[in-house]
Amino acid sequence: MARNPDTLLHLLLHAAHGLEDRLEAAFASVELSSTRYQVLEQLAAAGEPLALGELADRASCVRSNMTQLVDRMEKDGLVRRVGDPDDRRSVRAELTALGRERQKQGARQLAAFRKEFAAALPARDRAALERLLAALG
Amino acid sequence: MARNPDTLLHLLLHAAHGLEDRLEAAFASVELSSTRYQVLEQLAAAGEPLALGELADRASCVRSNMTQLVDRMEKDGLVRRVGDPDDRRSVRAELTALGRERQKQGARQLAAFRKEFAAALPARDRAALERLLAALG
DNA sequence: AAAGATTGACCGCTCAATCTTA
DNA sequence: TAAGATTGAGCGGTCAATCTTT
Numbered sequence: 001m002a003r004n005p006d007t008l009l010h011l012l013l014h015a016a017h018g019l020e021d022r023l024e025a026a027f028a029s030v031e032l033s034s035t036r037y038q039v040l041e042q043l044a045a046a047g048e049p050l051a052l053g054e055l056a057d058r059a060s061c062v063r064s065n066m067t068q069l070v071d072r073m074e075k076d077g078l079v080r081r082v083g084d085p086d087d088r089r090s091v092r093a094e095l096t097a098l099g100r101e102r103q104k105q106g107a108r109q110l111a112a113f114r115k116e117f118a119a120a121l122p123a124r125d126r127a128a129l130e131r132l133l134a135a136l137g
Numbered sequence: 138m139a140r141n142p143d144t145l146l147h148l149l150l151h152a153a154h155g156l157e158d159r160l161e162a163a164f165a166s167v168e169l170s171s172t173r174y175q176v177l178e179q180l181a182a183a184g185e186p187l188a189l190g191e192l193a194d195r196a197s198c199v200r201s202n203m204t205q206l207v208d209r210m211e212k213d214g215l216v217r218r219v220g221d222p223d224d225r226r227s228v229r230a231e232l233t234a235l236g237r238e239r240q241k242q243g244a245r246q247l248a249a250f251r252k253e254f255a256a257a258l259p260a261r262d263r264a265a266l267e268r269l270l271a272a273l274g
Numbered sequence: 275a276a277a278g279a280t281t282g283a284c285c286g287c288t289c290a291a292t293c294t295t296a
Numbered sequence: 297t298a299a300g301a302t303t304g305a306g307c308g309g310t311c312a313a314t315c316t317t318t
Contacts, residue, residue: 020150065310133149201290201304
């Protein structure tokens with residue numbers, strides 16, 4: 001996204017990209033992506049299998065996306081599909097032991113990353129950043 | 138990317154995403170994407186055909202990505218491939234009349250969007266934002 | 275008919291492997 | 297051998313169409 005590099009807009013988007021790349025690298029160190037972590041996190045927090053549509057809603061993505069994501073995660077042994085006896089249209093995703101393990105590792109990576117971010121953030125700029133984010137809302 | 142919504146890191150990434158979505162929508166209104174616009178912009182600025190590798194370097198992406206992007210843009214009539222007589226390994230992309238037209242429309246959209254962004258940005262927070270971006274560098 | 279999931283086609287990106295020309 | 301471009305496979309996202317169950 002390197003249009004017109006001398007623009008504050010550009011600098012902001014570029015910084016956000018860099019941040020995301022580094023976060024992605026942190027997750028990659030435990031063989032996850034932020035997308036996969038997000039799913040594992042939801043399932044761990046829920047403490048029970050969740051319907052794919054429910055997962056898609058929580059991830060703010062489209063249903064077909066979750067279908068394919070769960071395909072890949074299932075192939076890698078992170079989750080498994082289980083049917084819902086009460087509504088046979090529904091398919092739920094359930095954590096496997098491996099998925100549970102990876103979720104914990106991912107959580108540690110994320111916590112460390114957040115800490116690093118907070119440390120890099122000039123303390124006196126927190127308020128300004130919060131105003132900015134509110135203005136962009 | 139909705140992990141842990143009450144985190145400053147998360148808020149920043151979320152805001153950047155929102156910004157990008159809106160920028161993308163602005164480009165879409167003239168049947169472009171930010172990616173395609175970026176290529177058109179480089180070609181217009183250069184004033185001559187550019188090798189695909191050169192375009193990939195300027196877009197900070199991998200060569201194969203540019204091959205495929207130019208495939209799609211060529212199919213849509215925005216650019217055309219031309220050979221380089223001086224180095225027969227090289228393939229250059231050249232703007233078509235349609236590509237030139239779209240680049241101008243895209244530039245107008247981008248300018249309007251930047252203006253809108255600047256207006257939404259609390260003036261007293263500019264300095265803080267610049268420090269923040271420097272710290273994240 | 276409406277909801278849940280899936281499929282197929284596409285955008286945009288990565289990597290590894292390949293083919294051609296220098 | 298190096299460099300330039302392409303191909304093929306995969307991730308992650310969209311949309312439109314489809315199939316099953318409610």
